[in-house]
Amino acid sequence: MSDEARPSRTAVVIPAAGRGVRLGPGAPKALRALNGTPMLIHAVRAMAASRAVSLVVVVAPPDGAAEVKNLLDAHALPERTDYLVVPGGDTRQESVHLGLQALPEGITTVLVHDAARPLVPVDTVDAVIEAVRDGAVAVVPALPVADTVKEVEPAEKPGDPEQVVATPVRARLRAVQTPQGFDHDTLVNAHATVALTGEGATDCAGMVERLGAPVVVVPGHEEAFKVTRPLDLVLAEAVLARRRANDGF
Numbered sequence: 001m002s003d004e005a006r007p008s009r010t011a012v013v014i015p016a017a018g019r020g021v022r023l024g025p026g027a028p029k030a031l032r033a034l035n036g037t038p039m040l041i042h043a044v045r046a047m048a049a050s051r052a053v054s055l056v057v058v059v060a061p062p063d064g065a066a067e068v069k070n071l072l073d074a075h076a077l078p079e080r081t082d083y084l085v086v087p088g089g090d091t092r093q094e095s096v097h098l099g100l101q102a103l104p105e106g107i108t109t110v111l112v113h114d115a116a117r118p119l120v121p122v123d124t125v126d127a128v129i130e131a132v133r134d135g136a137v138a139v140v141p142a143l144p145v146a147d148t149v150k151e152v153e154p155a156e157k158p159g160d161p162e163q164v165v166a167t168p169v170r171a172r173l174r175a176v177q178t179p180q181g182f183d184h185d186t187l188v189n190a191h192a193t194v195a196l197t198g199e200g201a202t203d204c205a206g207m208v209e210r211l212g213a214p215v216v217v218v219p220g221h222e223e224a225f226k227v228t229r230p231l232d233l234v235l236a237e238a239v240l241a242r243r244r245a246n247d248g249f
Contacts, residue, residue, distance in 0.1 A: 007106075007108075008052075008108045008109060008133055009054050009055075009106050009107050009108055009109070010050075010052045010053050010054060010055075010107070010108070010109040010110070010111065010129055011053070011054065011055040011056070011057060011103050011107045011109075011110055011111070012047040012053055012055070012056045012057065012110075012111040012112075012113055012179065013057045013059065013096055013099035013100060013103075013110060013111070013112050013113070014040070014043060014044065014047070014056065014057065014058050014059065014099075014112075014113050014114075014115050015059045015088060015092050015095040015096050015099065015112070015114075015115070016030035016040050016043075016058055016059060016060060016061075016068070016088070016115035017059055017060060017061045017062065017087075017088030017089065017092075017095045018030070018092065030043070030115035030116065031068075031071070032227075032233070034118055034227070034233065034236055034237065034240065035237060035240045035241075037075065038071060039115060039116060039118045039227060040058065040068070040071065040115045040118075041071065041072070041075045041077075042118030042119065043113060043114070043115045043116075043117065043118045043120075044056055044058065044072065044077060044083070045077060045078070046113075046117075046118060046119065046120050046121075046122070046125065047111065047113055047125060047179065048077055048078040048080075048081040049078070049122040049125065050122050050125040050126050050129065051080070052109075052125075052126065052129045053081055053111070053125070053129075054080075054081060054082065055081065055082045055083075055084065055103070055104070055107070056081060056082070056083050056084070057083075057084045057085075057086060057099045057102050057103065058072065058083070058084070058085045058086075058115075059085075059086055059087070059088040059095040059096070059098055059099045060085050060086070060087055060088060061087070061088060062087045062088060062089070063087075064087075065085050065086065065087045068085050069085040072085065084102055086098055086099060086102045093191070093194075093207070096112055096191065096204060097191045099112075100187065100188055100191060103184075107184050108183070108184050109129060109132045109133060109181060109182070109183065109184060110181070110182050110183075110184050110187050111125070111128060111129070111178075111179035111180065111181050111182075112178060112179060112180050112182070112187075112204045113178045113179035113180075114178045114226060116226050116227045116228060117177065117178055117224050117225065117226050117227070118227065118236065119223045119224065119225075119236060119239050119240070120141075120177070120178070120179065120221065120223065120224035121221050121223060121224070123221070124141050124177075124179075124219075124220060124221045124224055125179055127141070127218050127219070128140075128141055128179055128180070128181035128218060129181055131181065131216065131218050132181040132182065132183060136181075136183075136214070136216045137182065137183040137186040137208065137213050137214065137215075138180070138181070138182050138183070138186065138187075138204075138205050138208040138209075138213060138214070138215040138216070139180065139181040139182070139215070139216055139217075139218055140176050140177070140178075140180045140181075140205045140215060140216075140217055140218070141176070141177045141178070141179070141180075141217070141218050141219065141220035141221070141224065142174035142175060142176045142177060142217045142218075142219075142220045143174065143175050143177070143219075143220045143221075143222065144170075144171075144173075144174060144175075145170055145173040145174065145175050148167065148170055149167070149168055149170065149173060150164045150166070150167055151164070151165050151166040151167070151168065152164050152165060153165055174217055175220075176203065176205070176217075176220075177220040177221070177224040177225075177226075178224070180203070180204055180205050182204065182208065186208060186211075186213055187204060187207075187208065189211065190204070190207040190208045190210070190211055190213075191207065193211060194207045194210050194211070223239055
C-alpha cells in the first residue's frame with residue numbers, strides 16, 4: 001500500500017518515569033495531585049480529548065508500571081482511545097524509545113507529550129497532528145519568548161556570578177512546548193541513530209534536528225506550561241478553577 005493510501009493513525013507517548021525533584025520530596029511529579037487528580041491523568045485526558053488519537057502509551061517508572069496502570073483504570077478516560085502502560089528507563093530519551101517499541105503496526109503519527117504539561121488544550125494537540133498529516137516530519141508547538149534571554153558562561157559553583165557571552169535576538173526565539181509531533185518512521189530512525197549519551201535528549205525534536213531533518217513550529221498555548229516548581233501547581237489550580245467556572249466541570 002502506498003503512503004498516500006495508508007490510513008493515518010496517531011499514537012501518543014507520555015514519558016512519566018521521572019521523579020520531579022524540583023517539586024520537592026514525595027511522589028513522582030506525574031503522580032502529584034492537581035485539583036485532586038494526578039497530573040498524569042490530566043495529561044492523558046488532554047491527549048485523548050483529540051479524536052485523532054487512537055492510542056496513549058504511558059511510560060511509567062520501572063518499578064511503578066502496575067501502580068500507573070491501576071491509576072489509569074481507576075479514572076474515567078475516553079473509551080474511544082486505547083491505553084497502554086510500559087516500564088521506562090533511566091532517561092527521558094530511553095523512556096520514549098521504550099514507548100516507541102510498544103507501538104503496534106499501522107501507527108503513522110507519533111506525539112510525545114510531557115506528563116508535566118497537564119493542561120494543554122485539545123486545539124493545540126489537533127494543530128500538531130494536522131501539521132504532521134500535512135507532510136511535516138517533525139512539529140513543535142511554541143510561544144514567543146517574553147523575556148530577554150542571555151547566554152552565559154556557567155559558574156563553577158551554584159549561585160556565583162556568571163559572565164554574559166551573548167544576547168540572542170528575542171524575535172528569533174521560541175519557547176517550545178509539547179505535544180511534539182512526528183512522522184513515525186522519522187522518530188524511530190532518530191532514536192535508532194542518535195546515541196544514548198549523558199543525560200539523554202530532553203527534546204525529541206532536537207534528535208530529529210541532529211539527523212538534518214526539518215522541524216517546524218506551530219503556535220503553542222499559554223496553558224500548555226510545564227508544572228515544574230510549586231508555584232506552577234498554584235497556577236495550574238487557578239487555570240482549572242477558571243475552566244470549571246467557564247465550562248461547568
